[in-house]
Amino acid sequence: MALAGGVRVRARALLRAGAQFRGPVLGRPEPAAGGGDGTRRFANLRVLVEPDPAAGVAVMKLKSPPVNSLSLEFMTEFLISLEKLENDKAFRGVVITSDCPGVFSAGLDLTELCGQNPAHYAEYWKAVQELWLRLFLSNMVLVAAINGVCPAGGCLMALTCDVRVLADNPKFVIGLKETQLGIVVPFWLKDNLVNTIGHRASEHALQLGLLFPPAEALQVGIVDQVVPEDQLQSTALSVMARWMAIPDHARHLTKAMMRKATADSLIKHRDADIQNFVNFISRDSIQKTLQVYLQKLKQKKG
């Protein structure tokens, strides 16, 4: 699936501005881009990709400090990296994890949702839809190695994955807390949750805006495994190895079959969903609530 129009334009702008794959990452000298040794890492500004072509797997590390919030730039860069892996036949699986200590992703970037104009909200929501669709319909096996708090839009990303492994730390809660912020999850994210944990559990989780700590997350089924923090990466890779043992075409066709109806319901109503979002987020009452919330977050330290 190709990037949607607005996101593609922004992607091109980012690439022109230099957000392409580059050699040295984390201060380590590496072969020049295109060196072809098959082992080097590559990165744009906010996503670090560690490829292991021999295993057919890449680890994507979200590194948009402080909290990996889903800004337009971050989502665009993420999708560029994902598309690059999708287009490279060497890669059949991706582990998604965070490079920001204690936070997988804080979800939608609240500064993108506050005090902007309708055109911006429309562009932003289109990018959120695109992020979800591209992950949800990915040909590759996606394993989320959740090494931090994972609320709302962070959970959205994790829910698109085939498997979620959560590090066992009571601070690492996961869930769709939207109602606590006075906002409502879109129907397609609700469907994604229902497909994952069932209808009744979703009703409770969504209405109450529940954030599940590890043991509860496992019990309700929003994650598949909880492991000690120091075993997260190795567990994610061994889960991946199990999935990689299945012939790709059969696995992928099965995944597509299982997910088609849920994805189609958004694909058929993308414009209406954008309009709905713009109308909702532009309301004075919603703007006020989000601004107060953002201010509270900012004052936390002070």
Ligand SMILES: CC/C=C\C/C=C\CCCC/C=C/C(=O)SCCNC(=O)CCNC(=O)[C@H](O)C(C)(C)COP(=O)(O)OP(=O)(O)OC[C@H]1O[C@@H](n2cnc3c(N)ncnc32)[C@H](O)[C@@H]1OP(=O)(O)O
């Ligand atoms: C069609 C449908 C119609 C309508 C639907 C409308 C909307 C639906 C959207 C549904 C999908 C998803 C929604 C969302 O994702 S909303 C965002 C929800 N996220 C949160 O509530 C998390 C908020 N953040 C936190 O709780 C903490 O920051 C966190 C992640 C626990 C980390 O804590 P800590 O390490 O202590 O870090 P700080 O809190 O000090 O934060 C550091 C820094 O980051 C800023 N920040 C945090 N979160 C966000 C964010 N989500 N967006 C933007 N900025 C964020 C924070 O303000 C601090 O900034 P500073 O300048 O002070 O450094």
